[in-house]
Amino acid sequence: MPQPAINPWVRRFEEADTPHLSAEVVICGYGGAGACAALEARRAGADVLVLERAAGGGGSTAMSSCEMYLGGSGGTRLQRDIGLADSTENMIAYLQECFGSQGDEERIRRYAEGAAEHFDWVEALGVPYKRAAFLERTVVPLSDESLLFTGNERAYPFNRIAEPVPRGHVPSKEGDEGGRMFMQALMATVEAEGVRIQANARVLALLQDDTGRVRGVVAKIDGTECNILASRAVILSAGGFIMNRAMLERYAPEVLPYGEPYGNQWDMGDGIQMGMAAGGNIINMNECFLSFAFYPPAKLTYGLLVNSGGQRFINEDAYLARLGHHAAQQRKQEVYLLVQNEDYEPTMYMESRRMAGTGDSIAEVEGEAGLPAGALQATVAYYNKHAEHNEDPLFHKAAEWVKPLDKPPYALISYSPQDVQYQLGDGPGYLMFTLGGLQVQTTGEVLSPAGRVIPGLFAAGRTAAGLPRTSAGYASGMSVGDASFFGRLAGCAAAGHVKAEG
Ligand SMILES: Cc1cc2nc3c(=O)[nH]c(=O)nc-3n(C[C@H](O)[C@H](O)[C@H](O)COP(=O)(O)OP(=O)(O)OC[C@H]3O[C@@H](n4cnc5c(N)ncnc54)[C@H](O)[C@@H]3O)c2cc1C
Incomplete structure (x- = not known):
């Protein structure tokens, strides 16, 4: 008879050995969401234990600018x-x-x-x-x-x-030290107010009882697997899955050829996998933040972004994540910036781009870059005609960034992913992190595919599908803002269980 597949991310509570540790609220991951959840749960009177896989807290939140x-x-x-x-x-x-x-x-x-x-x-x-x-x-x-x-x-x-x-x-x-400053202040407060922190503790699995209630976790501490009971709730705040190649291949395969993972090494999706194993639903899993930071310097915004057909596809004054979203939609993600000499300076956050063509006329640039004959010339002619009146009727770039491109020489710079190397990236591509995860209520309670709450289980930060849902509308600050804000709500709600049931 075939044996049921063993799910490594959840274990039967009824079969668990004597617990090594216990708390009312157990939190998996001591980054932005986890620390905020811990502080609010503690302030509401709960006994809180945070388990962190790394040697110390911080996660991607500490690496961030903390906008x-x-x-x-x-x-x-x-x-x-x-x-x-x-x-x-x-x-x-x-x-x-x-x-x-x-x-x-x-x-x-x-x-x-x-x-x-x-x-x-x-x-x-x-x-x-x-x-x-x-x-x-x-x-x-x-x-x-x-x-x-x-x-x-x-x-x-x-x-x-x-x-x-x-x-x-x-x-x-x-x-650019905002994340470190924020996490230092936050963790100092968390620890001063009596939250217990256990570092070097990788949470391996949830303990779930036969009624479906989450009762605790199994964590590896000092090489030993420990059962840790949570008498009220477990909060999963273990970040996203941008460092987990197998999960990206499964859930967001389209970004793999052009995205470059951006986050801490433990963004392995552990929280999401545990939540799923306990019956949680996952949503938005194919969506990622994508960075197309061709600026600063801001004056590059006077240029025109075109695709391999020599055609514009976006207002160039959009934010880098929206540019990333639209660049990724172009054929083979081939995108170029046409800029005239007086507006040119190297892009600040990128170590390298590729010069696709230069010239004293648009025709020369177009020929050198191998774009379809006449296409870029038509794009620039149309743009210049309206730019004379400070207008951009096609894409509505704000008037302050609109002026005719009529002062040679010109350059066409390739920002196609394979030609772009960010200072913070290990390889070429647009920096990316994931925007999908467990489906949760605003309180952080994890929902099943049928919309039922999984008792005792919460999630926040990039482990959950939160406020930001697509790069097209992402603004810097929506991830740390979301992780910290909804982390707090999850902490309050988990402690609410303490108040209600305790
Ligand atoms: C360089 C950089 C700059 C950024 N700048 C900004 C910005 O300015 N504004 C903004 O909004 N967003 C920014 N982001 C994105 C943002 O930082 C993250 O999306 C956000 O901080 C994630 O918060 P989190 O609490 O979900 O995860 P994290 O802060 O990463 O915390 C997760 C924690 O869980 C731990 N963990 C993982 N697995 C386990 C496990 N099994 N057991 C125990 N612990 C585990 C991890 O080690 C980590 O400490 C930036 C990202 C990067 C990489």
Whole structure:
């Protein structure tokens, strides 16, 4: 008789040996989501144990710039202090346009309603935020301002739907150390308030009882498998699966030829696999953030992005993740930037691109690059005709970035994935991380395919399908913002079980 397949990610609680450890709330992963969940659960009175696979906490959140996408409620304290207003409805309108039918309306509303308070919570940890904005087109301010535009707010079609407001909040320090600053302040508070942390502890499996309730985990600590009971809840906050080649091949195979994984080494999808094994549903698994950071310098935005047919496909003033999404849709992901000499400077975040053609005329560039004869010339002629009047009727690039390309020499630079090497990437390709995971309620409770809650199981951060659902609408700050905000909600809800049942 065939034996049932053994699922390594879940074990029968009834068969578990004597537990080595126990807590009311057990958290798997001590990155941004896990630390926020731990602090809120602890503050609500729960005994909390965090298990972390690495030698210390931080995860991808500590590697990040820690831009958080926050606003609404009249404005965060930082927005208001520098004279900016931001209504919740304006933020919701923007976020809905970002994710369209892939967005989760309830999650968007909950986030927009709570984001300003979330800023206060983060600042109260001791994370410094300077009351100053950097409003030029960039990715991260390398000076010490704490507010910037991090998405498509000023670009078409978003600028027709919502009032553009800068919502990227970043810790203040020259350079790019926001994630480290945030996680240091957060972990110091978590530990000072009495959360127990066990590092070098890889969670291997969930313990689930015969009724379907999650009762704890099995973790490998110092080479020994330990049963750890969670009398109230387990929260999975183990990041996404961008470092797991087999999972990418299965769930997001289309990005593999052109994406370059961006994250910490333990973004192996363990949390997602455990949640699935316990009966959780997974959604949005084929979606990834894709970076096409051809800027800064901002003045490259005067150029034209074209595909292998010499045709434009996007307004060039869009945010890097939207550019990545649309670049990936072009035939063989072949994309080029046509730029005139006066606007040229090397792209800041990339070590290399490929010069596809140069010349004193568009025809010369087109010929050298091997584009179809006349195609690029037609594109530029049409663009220039309207640029004379500061208009872009095809893609609606904002007027400040529109001017005729009529000052040779010109260059056509290939930003096709195989020609692009980021400073932070190990190989060529567009930097990427995953946006799919366990389907959860806004409280973090994990849902089955039938929409039922898996008792005792929560998830947050990139282990869950959260606020950001597609690169087309992603803005910097939506992942750390989501992980920290919904991590807190999961911690509160898990502790709510303590209050209700304890
Ligand atoms: C360089 C870089 C810059 C970025 N900048 C930004 C930014 O400015 N703003 C933004 O919004 N997003 C940014 N992102 C994305 C963002 O940082 C992440 O998506 C987000 O921080 C993920 O948070 P998390 O809590 O889900 O995961 P993490 O912070 O990665 O935490 C997961 C933790 O779980 C642990 N873990 C994994 N498996 C196990 C296991 N089996 N048992 C125990 N522990 C386990 C990991 O070791 C890790 O510590 C950036 C990403 C990178 C790589």
